[in-house]
Amino acid sequence: MDVIAKARELGALLQQDERYVALMNAQKANEEDQELNELIARIQLVQMSFQHEASKEDKNQQKLEAYDKEFGEIYTKIMANPNMQAFEAARSEIDKLMNYINGIFALCLQGEDPATCEPQQQHECGGECSSCGGCH
DSSP states (O other): OOHHHHHHHHHHHHTTSHHHHHHHHHHHHHHHOHHHHHHHHHHHHHHHHHHHHHTSTTOOHHHHHHHHHHHHHHHHHHHHSHHHHHHHHHHHHHHHHHHHHHHHHHHHHTTOOTTTOOOOOOOTTOSOOTTOOOOO
């Protein structure tokens, strides 16, 4: 079997992983959340209005500040939404998994033993371990 076929096999396994399933469920919940979708539509309009004003030669600084403030308020509401929080948590887990897998591939490309190579852990906390509860 060639490398591409094995990559497709790995892709199928990834889609069966509980982290992938959680991400897909969270994405579906986001799509079905009417309030969240309204907030996302509003933030996009604010962003477009900001960009339009910012591109003007005689831009109005007060308008830009008001758009920036409104953007921040809406963003805070979006990120406080339980469905968005679940999605962000699930996406974080998938990102960790993919970084780990990519780390293994990178080590293999450097000649390491695929059966035993271990990528260095990424420190989300910045690397200071004195108050750490353990790496993930």
